[in-house]
Amino acid sequence: MKKLFSLTSVVLSLIVSFIVVSPAILGDSDYFVKKSDRKNIVLLRDQPKGLMAKEISEKGPCVNSNLKVQYYDKKYAVILVGYFNDSQHYNWFTRDAQRQYDVLTNKYNFSDNNIYVLVTQKKDWADNLSMNPAIIDYNATKTNIMMVFTHLASILNENDLLYVVVIDHGADTHHLFFKRLGIDIDFWRGIFAHDTFFALEKTENTSGKTMILHHDLGKNTNQSEIGERIYDHDLKEYTQNIHARRIIFVIQPCFSGGFINDLSGINHVVLTASTEAQLANAPFIGYFYFGLNGSASDSNQDGRISLGEVYEYTADMVYEWIRQNPEGNGGRPQFPLIDDTGDKIGHRNDGFGYKPNVSNKDGYVAARIYDLSYEEL
Secondary structure, eight states, X not given: OOOOOOHHHHHHHHHHTOOOOOOOOOXXXXXXXXXXXXOOEEEEEXXXXXXXXXXXXXXXXXXXXXXXXXXXXXXXXXXXXXXXXXXXXXXXXXXHHHHHHHHXXXXXXXXXXXEEEEEOOOGGGGGGOOSOGGGOOEEOOHHHHHHHHHHHHHHOOTTOEEEEEEEXXXXXXXXXXXXXXXXXOTTSTTSSOOSEEEEOOOEEOTTSOEEOOOTTGGGOOOGGGOOOEEEHXXXXXXXXXXXXXXXXXXXXSTTGGGGHHHHOOTTEEEEESSOTTSOOOSOHHHHHXXXXXXSXXXXXXXXXXXXXXXXXXXXXXXXXXXXXXXXXXXXXXXXXXEEOSSSSOOBOTTSTTBOTTSTTSXXXXXXXXXXXXXXXX
């Protein structure tokens, strides 16, 4: 349990300095992913000119020993599990949070002290908690989320990495407005999205009942019956003072593409499960985990896993899931998006704007982030 700072200190810090529909997750065997067999690569420091990548595995493929890379000084992560509407989703969401924690610590050498896990905890569903409660640092409330990001803003520097993953339900009020008018905006790719949010814990209303609005959020506008929400502009505000070399956002909720226009930035990589107008029932975050953890995503078989390879693998698996389960996403497609150009527009990996070999196109930066540890220069 990381209790490194108090709410009082955070409030003072704020004054002084700055003031996503659930995936129907399948079992492991249903992901069509092989277990990891990737080779071992280490990096040798050579500051200030950069780093040299050196292959030291006798069985592994050769890596250019003259390749200059920039290694992250420190690596931090935030794993956030928001609201769930039943015990099954509680099981799915917490399981995926545990998987993210495991792959970061076991494969990518993140320190437990640098991983902040915030989970909406429900005592009467304790038997459905699919994660080790010892890794949970805070309850997932708006105050705690802001507190963690404020703390990170005070300790990260320009050579550090921050990896943020959000596992939750989600909605976009802009989409709902047009949906009520009968207008289909599935292909807007986040350009006009606004007020996209993911849900946190519900609050008590005067009748003693509790609820939160997620899938059909337009049906009830009684604010006394709505739990906390983290909007796209909220997450932007919480992270805008974090001056890291790279911030990676992995946003799983439905309608998550709507976060792109707010989270987009020159040193940001934003990966979403869907567009701002789509449900996200295909197990995006599960496939993303397997992409990080296995060799199946290493498409060029060079023994390294780039973030771009993980994204491409995940997107392709989502497309295949939708193909095999045509009604699983409400009869609609699901397009995982990427934005790493900072232009506030996300693209599909099979779309015209995704060109990982072109420096000003989406996919270029992600293709040069390897093993969540270094970047090719």
